[in-house]
Amino acid sequence: MNDKILTTLEFGQIKQRLAHYLTSAAGLVELKQLRPQSDLQTIRDMLAETTDGADILRLNQSMPLPELTDIQPQLKRLRIHANLNGTELAQISKVLTTAMAMHNFFDHLQEDEVELRRLYAIEAQLVTIPAVTKKLQQSIDPDGRVKDEASARLHHLREQIEATEGRIKDSLNSYTRGRNAKYLSEPIVTMRNDRYVIPVQARYRRKFGGVVHDQSASGQTYYLEPANIVEMNNELRQLQIEEKQEVRKVLANLSDLLRPYRHDIRENERVLGHLDLINAKACLAQTMDAELPTVNDKGIVNLRQARHPLIDQEKVVANDIRLGKDYRTIIITGPNTGGKTITLKTLGLLQLMGQSGLFIPAYDGSTISVFDNVFADIGDEQSLEQNLSTFSGHMENVKHILEKVTSHSLVLLDELGAGTDPKEGAALAMAILNELNRRQAEVVITTHYPELKVYGFEHHHTINASMEFDAQTLRPTYKLLLGIPGQSNGIAIAKRLGIKEQVIDDAKSLIKDDSQELNAMIGDLVEQRKQARERNEHLQKLLADNESKQADLDRQLNRFNENRDHLFDQARSKANHEVSVAKRKANQIIHHLRQMEVAQGKQIKENELIDAQGQLNALHQDSPLRHNSVLRRAKAKHQLKVGDAVKVKSYGQEGTLIAKRGKHKWEVQLGILKMEIDSDDLEKISAKELARSQKQKPMKPTRSRTIQTRHTSARLDLRGQRYAPAMANLSDFIDHALLNNLPSVTIIHGKGTGAIRKGTQQYLQSNPRVKSFEYASPNNGGDGATIVHFE
Template structure:
């Protein structure tokens, strides 16, 4: 990968962010040296590691690698048998403490899960807890060796404290006694590691001892009195013993560390790599990244991609495709509209993906693996080399054309700019045609209309544009593929207040071909907006249908559960009734047997029979369905015709004959919204009953009721009618139904816009003979029907 493109696409800024997230110095070094790879298997491994670490971050939170330092120099010294300093031993201790912490972080609750790549690394960590504890016990800090490091050291230091006390006691007695008059100050001081007294120079003969130093003026001599020389010598001997014992302790600790040299080396390597992996995961988490799907076919399909260096709360996501239906994408649009950001997003995503970093885009985004990425973006003008902007760009383009191949991604910003527009457009077309013939994946931004025509007329080349809102004079930063960008110069100028006559004069300067082309682009833009709006409506309807489907499924599940519960309860009640009946039968038989043996006592038997009858009556009152009465007249199949009004005795409901009886006497009867199969023995013709003798002399009103009962259906269909037509027809129907003594009727009005349903409900609300009304439930027609109940 050429290094120039890393700077052009600001790859180093991503690496700087990554480095900040690493917790250890070796981990930061790995982050700094991260470069894109072109080996797809290596990249997939890096991406998988990042995804696994990101999953752990979301599940378990952050893990710190702070405390890991590069101890390889110390390990080399251990290899040759050297003794490590307290600082080096403490660095090893901190490494082992981090190892223990990271190992604990990796433990899983479910040990049956298959181990992944990170699990293998976590498992290989060796905390070496005894060694860490021993170092920490002996070395509380870099400047201190604990008294508990060894029994000998404890004994030596106890003797040193005692000797110090003796020296101070002897000197204090001299300071406060015989030597007080000869001292410059009444203090005990130390020179060259030995305790001394500050004696005035003129009294040097009065205090016998060894002179170790004198003041800068020569007026004070620091004399070690003869009385404490022996004690100071003994104290110095103890200090030498202490130093030797400390050396023994450090040698012992170094020896223990040397035994675990390989484990320490492995821990350092693993922790550094894990720190690097978790830094990549934290970077992904910071910008809501996802693992891209990698391919070797040059296909790029970025879904809702966001440039990682822009604020994720304000940046507009873009969709970019390249390499499948077309390998050359030409993006047009106004300045500051997001063209360059689109180029940099594709290039930077490619570099990040090939470095094992997640990209800030939706799941399922695809990236191609390229051997090289080339970019000509920004102002390449060079004063030092006496190059104009055009010359600098062309020098870069020449270099790209020499090195690029079918395994390269090429990005051009404002290709052909900086020179005569006609020649610049021709050069741009020639350069792009050359790359297109080689099958090199290329993206270019431009203002030239000639390139728009080139993209429209060349197979494998596609137009794209960055959307611009002329009303607000602001870009939307949305990238639209398949549509060339329209020049908005005239519209923007008019919005900014340029006189209309000047704009008209400018329009006259355009050729008819240019004007027609711009009009075509304008029509395409209008069509795109319309299609997008319709697509949004379709998606809204799809979502609504999906919600309704889920509601229906939930209702069906509720009904199924209710049906199972009702059947279960009914079976339990039936079982209880049967059991109770059996117990009463057994009791009755037992009583009658008793009465038979004792002789017939008719009075007692009558009392028992009355008691059983009362019990049966109380049970009958609790039954949901009473015992049906016998029909007034036994019906034959020939007595029934389609549309005859009948009463279903077992349900005590009126209905209409829907089918004629079969050989077994079964037929279907429509009872309001319920259509049920019954047997002819369970039916009674209503007409026969209502035309019997008691009704022969009824008035005209009674005759109307009879005729209505025979002709009015239990349902009215208002579909396809206007509101006025429907209400007029409904008014007549409800009068007829009420006169026919129907308990309830069903009004079919459909869902539609809801206007007809609203009109029907407003009408029902004003009718005094309507007791209540409601929308249909699941299985009754839902919101498309209304069930009306009349007052009795």
Template sequence: MNDKILQQLEYPKVIEQLQQQAETSLGQEMARQMKPSTDLENIQYWQRETDEAAQVVRLKGHIPLGGIRDIRPQIKRSEIGGMLSAHEILEVASTIYGGQQLKRFVAHIIDEEEIDIPILNDRAEHISNLNQLERAIKSCIDDYGHVMDGASSQLRTIRSQIRSYESRVRDRLDGLTKSKSQMLSDAIVTIRHDRYVLPVKAEYRSQFGGMVHDQSSSGQTLFIEPQSVVDMNNKLQEARVEEQHEIERILKDLSERIQTDASFLKENVNALQQIDFMFAKAKLGRQMKAAKPTINENGVIRMRQARHPLLEEDEVVSNDIEIGDSFTAIVITGPNTGGKTVALKMVGLCTLMAQTGLQIPALDGCELSVFDHVFADIGDEQSIEQSLSTFSSHMTNIVDILNQVTDRSLVLFDELGAGTDPQEGAGLAMSILDYVIEQRARVIATTHYPELKAYGYNRDEVTNASVEFDVETLQPTYRLLLGVPGRSNAFDISKRLGLSDNIIHKAQSMVNDDSRSVENMIASLEQSRHEAEQDYEQAADILEEAEQFYRSLKHEYNQYLKKKEQYEAKAKEKAEKVLEQAREEADQILEDLRQLRDDHSVKDHHFIEARTKLDQQKASLTPKDDQTPLNEAEKPATQTLETGDEVFVKTFNQSGTIVQQVNDKEYEVQLGVLKMKVAVEQLEFVKRPEPDKSKPSPVVKGNQVHVKPELDLRGQRYEDAIQKLEKYVDEALLAGYHQVSIIHGKGTGALMKGVQQFAKEHRSIKGSEFAHANEGGTGVTVLKLS
């Protein structure tokens, strides 16, 4: 891009603002060197990096770049073997630390916010971890740039000697100030030429001896180093020389370590410079309330509510601009100071900014094109006297533009053809525009010539535009109206200013019919535009009202859903309380059952009543779906029941074993420790045990074998209980029982263990288990007989 064009469009002022946003001299340097690119891929990459930085600024508001310095001179001097000063070395450590802080910040942003910032992440990854070098520097140099005593054991020893010598010298001199104070101009110890001296009155010089290092301007005071401290001062100076040599050795060593890591330091500085620069662009965009533009190569520019980048938001009027699709040229007409030149410069400057990777002060969705050249011929007509030299200057510039223009050029003409005869100027303006349009360039021109108003209507590639002027206030509104040419407001303005109607009518009669028809046409267009804008505003109001109504309904619906959830939660909580109460009642019933079972005087009807209550509680806890009766197709087939069959008793919701058939309607069923009569319709067949063919069936005659299905061993001695158990199992086998219950109680647990051990060793017992909680739990062992 031509530097003169950049100056005309005030591009350097944007660069100045960008430099102010950079936090380091590295970023400022990169901003100064920034130039628009003509490569689409480069521009799109720059826009992406600016957008990534803008996302971080929007989320965090800042990025830590403190402590980062331009250490490239230090790196270069270390590479050629130079020794760096303590302050220069400290800046290296500060930059290493700042880089690590920035790298951690980027990693935290990615993990915490989960945003996609690949460019920033890649640059942060190029910041090398040089913690060893940083620690080495910080262990030798403090935050003020002084080499610390702990930098080396030799330096610590030397400085200890220096402090000792200084103390001894000062003590000796303090003694002299007290004993010979009348010979001193001032009773103090001072320093001249790095040696401790006393301010002695000239007449007492011989009283001290030693060396004179200085005297006052009047000659009345001599600064004397007494002979008694000369030797100690000499030793002090020698120690200071040694200190300086040791400091230089330490600095030389640190400089060599910097030289070793020079390549990593260079890479760090480069990454930090690019990061500072990309965030400077993002912060400038935030300051301008700018948006990321879409970049194309088709010569299309579309911006909504675009503003001039260098004007304050409250001082500039936003305008819509579009060119390159339906038309390739815009001719803007209108009065002076109406904003034509501002609109012209805005398009050119926004194009340059976009091609530099900067965001544009416009609404989201703006689109700009890449141009190989942006040409501009802009002059301040109001401050330049119209003369041949002015016209010649403009034409020289225009000729140069026409010689270079291509289909990838953006051309901006301000007051095209001005400075010469109006008819000739208008002719030249139209001819120049024709040539540029033939080259398929994009062109925006401002003019005063009325002939160019009709020019836009006669060519498909051209559209008219104007800057609005309020006749009532006699002030421009600075609004750009695309598609409507500007009309002359001379008669209206003159009338508002008080010019006689007779003079105005006579002037109007002198204007030819064509001019009047054009003015009337423009006035009609303006009226139509105003009406369209009013309709648009009315439609926008209706849309806003509808959106508010929609938001209100959505809010009410969300409130309904929220209350519904609250009611459901309360209902659920209430139901859980009812269920909990039912569970507690069920537990109480079970406890009563245990007590009744342990009470030998309990009758069967007591157990049945308690069991019925428990079933009622279970039924109240069971969902209705679970209580749905089986369909006829799902019911098991009816089967004749026999002694020993395992059945399910519906009334008690428990499994049992058939003992015998009482009559056609009832069976005697063994339910745990209880034996009771149950109606046939309350029984469901479960399974029938397989007969053991290897063992003959026991012959039971009458009451010869009468064995209960349970054995109570509580209160018996261990040996007697086991003998009784062995005999009982034999009888149960003869009786044909498949399972029996052994009641041993809980007690110490010895009898329970004995029963279980017996079950494991007996060949006819295939298994054992504790009874259900409501049948005795661990106080009863159920034996499975084979």
């Protein structure tokens, strides 16, 4: 890619924006080398890397990329066996530490199953040296200071230095705090020539003795090292010398430790710089709301709502730009300041960005092509140094373009043929277009020449275009209209600016009628195109809203289906569990009956069977779905009414509804019995089922007398109950006994006041199915219990 196009289209400003996000010197070096590529696979790889970086940002992750300085000079010094200082070692340590942090970062991404296209392979090129990294971290502070832990001797020396300094300060503080303080200029301890001293007034220096190391500018103060401190200062100085020697030894050892790994460290710096640039590309894409373009090598460009990246995104007008499929040449006509030049620059700059591995500010699904070169002649190319006119400058550029253009080149020409006689300029422009078409290059030009509008209609693979102009406000909208040539609005603009009406009329009279008709036709086309575009934008918005709503409904339906399946699974599991429990209990009851039969050696008594049947009935569980609103609505379709044939589920008997008793009660005729039954205990049956049931002859009950024992369950205990509930329970119990063909039952009413006993006997006397009743034997309750015999 030629350097001139990078300058013309301001690609350098895009690189400056990228530099804002870089943190490493190696990243800056790679950014300086960043240029558009012309190999399809290379471009796709670069875009895949940027996509990985953008995916990491979307996951709210951030690559651990601290500020890294250039370590190439340090590596060169290691190569010539020079020792590094603490700052240089700290810089290399930071690179090694970052390499380990980056390795851990991508390990976590892999553990989280984050799919990346290229970055895992790039990160794998980092060489981690844990032992060396740990040694550097233990020995060198980030600011380059050698730590106490760098060696045992250094640690010991620094402890001695600290202790010696403490003794010196304690001794000198005796001068600053005692009676000798009055001889000091200031009661402080300071340093001169790396030795601790005190500031003594000049006239009192002989009171202390010792060594004078300095004096003030006025000569009134001497910085004195008292005699009793000299030896300690000497000792301190000796320790400091030994410390410096030990530090040099530590730095030499660390330099020797790093020397064998300098190639790995250089590679780490390069890889980290590359990752830094990838992260910067992703950050820039996020900032300018850019999207990943698809790339082809067929010369097809389809930019959807493309925006110039260097114009304020709140003000820039987006345009659709298509080239290379149905036509290879676009001729944009229309008045100045309409946006023609910006359209050229937008197309060219977005191509350069995409071919450099950058996302482009356009809608998702945009397409760029791979061009071996992008050529442009944009703006005023007049050169005073070469004594060239504007026209000559343009022609010089066109000459170089025609020398190098190929069938895989993109050519952008602004105001082609301008700067000379209009007829000659138009003719020259058409000849240049013919040559570029023979070369099969992709071409976009801007012009004012009406002859080129005709050229656009007559030539194959060429299309006219214009920048939309609002006829009402006489202002440009900066919208690109493909397929419609631009009309001249010079006279209308002059009129809006206040030119006299007479001048305007004269100008109109000088224009040929066919030109006026052409302008009128173009104006009508522009207006129709504008209305169509606005209608399309409205429809697109409605479509997007509907798609969003549909997606939301689909999500809700999926959530509903998931919840429904989950509830069904729960209900099925619970039902299976209840069935399993019921079966187990039923088996226990049956097993108990068999044991009783074996133990008694005869048929089980009637009351024992009734007891077992009651236990089995107790295992029945009403389905919780009876309360389901959907099922309740379905049930409402089959409302019970007088005369319906029903089955009483708890008794297993069929009957007929006689009358409604309350909200949920029905009076049911069961044979000769009339009973009040809850509606939930009724199941509607057909009249045929009722007739078939009544035709079946009931089994004759066994007439054997049942001997009441304390084990029988064919008895009712009314003790402790009030009169009204006791009578209701008695009625239900007798009805249940009759339905189950029991020959006799026992009513335990107790003695007490005798009210319940009396009420029991009155009820038994009124019941026609009661054959007889009598008090129980003395050992079974006497007159506290009544034995009832049925017909």
